[in-house]
Amino acid sequence: MMLQATDLAFGYGRVKVGQGVTLSVDRGEVLCLLGPNGCGKTTLFKTLLGLLPRQGGSLELNGKDTSTFSRAQFARHIAYVPQATGTYFPFSVFDVVLMGRASRIDTFASPTMADRAITQEALAALGIGHLAARPFTDISGGEKQMTLIARALAQEPELIVMDEPTASLDFGNQARVLSRISSFAGSGMAVVISTHDPSHAFACASRVALMRAGTLVAIGKPADVLTPQSLQALYGVGVAVAYLEQAGRHVCTPTLTERTAR
């Protein structure tokens, strides 16, 4: 297994957010995490990335315990695509993607021509080569998301963790991001994403984990895990799951009839 978390407990400082999480993801797989707001998805991700110290259990990358990993060691294995970035200065899109090389550049060194070439490839892979010279602060939300995904690619990771990569994107950009995610898995990377739309899990995930109040309540293939019953239990609203022939996969939608409140 590329990433193996066993009986993981996580939270901020002394505050416990979740526990008992056991999950794994291997190269070529997309693991999709679903759960209501505030169930601990982001905290779990930060723990998987080593940004928060784990409170219990074990976390292994390629069979190696991560407790003693440096930041750069983590970053060479796992790339993170955050929901929003905090660049307050007008760095060019090229420079933002180039930052993905940080874990492979010595602390006191600057990027080489090879780093620039990899950056260029990452931009091309995401189809945003034409944006290279634009200030990151000036581009649209969809273009920003593509830039951050390109930055993760420039990191040359084995695993990409994306926190709600489709949030705040329009319909077309959501579809574009989902198809990139599938192609990353196809090229041998492991991907972990969280989403609020179960249909996205059907669209790109090889496995789905349902999270509630800091624990995993189900994990398995989308078709096995994403049932109207399980989704209703998770979100507290009625959900219809149907196979859509034109798309060639299942889709989910709320029924909008009154159901039991959680």
Place this chain on the structure above:
Amino acid sequence: MQQQPKAQRAGPIAIGALAVLLVAIILVAILTGKYPVTPGDILAVVMAKLSGGDSGVAPTIETVIWNVRLPRVGAGILVGASLAAAGAAYQGLFRNPLVSPDILGVSAGASFGAVVGIFLSLSVLAIQGLAFAGGLAAVALVYAIGSIVRERDPILVLVLAGVAIGALLGACVSLLKVLADPYNQLPAITFWLLGSLASINRADLVSILPAVLVALVPMALLRWRMNLMTLDDEEARALGVETRWIRVVIVAAATLMTAAAVSISGIIGWIGLLVPHVARMFVGPDFSRLLPASMLIGAAYMVGVDTLARSIAAIEVPLGILTAAIGAPFFLYLLLTTRRGWQ
């Protein structure tokens, strides 16, 4: 071929142009003053001092050039470049273009140290030493408080601690001003708090030069990492950056520089806030170009303002008044004309 941002391609040219501008302003500064000096005199004196020979220039003029104007211009370069470099580093580190080197209390600490020295009627050297130590101590205290508070945005905690310690030290300075002798000490305190290069000598320059150079080393070495420090802390760490120790090193370097500069010049506001903005307009936000550009502009601005300070009126105008009087309208102009992104 690779598409590169315009600022990136224009960077070396812009930095070269700024260097030429600095040299021109230095020349004007040395030529300006009560005693007429020609460019030939400057060259003759500098060559003579380097070779140990005779300059052939009138002794009065030689003294004016070598003992008065050159040290003063040198101090302007050092102080302006230091404040601007510290400002550029802090604006990146604190991810905020409105940050100045004072944000962690270095000026407040230096003011307190200097005012204590003046209050106790100590020697100039002791006052400078106290200012330097006060600046370092204030920032160390702020940083210690910031490190105790965990599990919150480290940047926010640092800034808030800096504001609080700065206010506390400001109160102490005000108290000492009330208690100070209004005829001897109070004017000296007021002048120190407004900044001046009037009483600079060569020894002052030699005493702060090592601190400034030492502080520049980590900034120059970490120039590319500094770009990542402008990201959200967790984002930068996820990219493999050990933000914690880089922050300590850069804060220490910027504090050392600023404390060294203000220890000989007194408090000079606005340079650290304003100059990095102007530099960013010329070369973009990449720190490897922003640092040299900021230092060149800071040095040129300081030397230019100091030349004005000693030539526009019969008395020396305190630098703090001029930097603010010129800087604030310019800043408002930026505010009104900059579209977005604080370029």
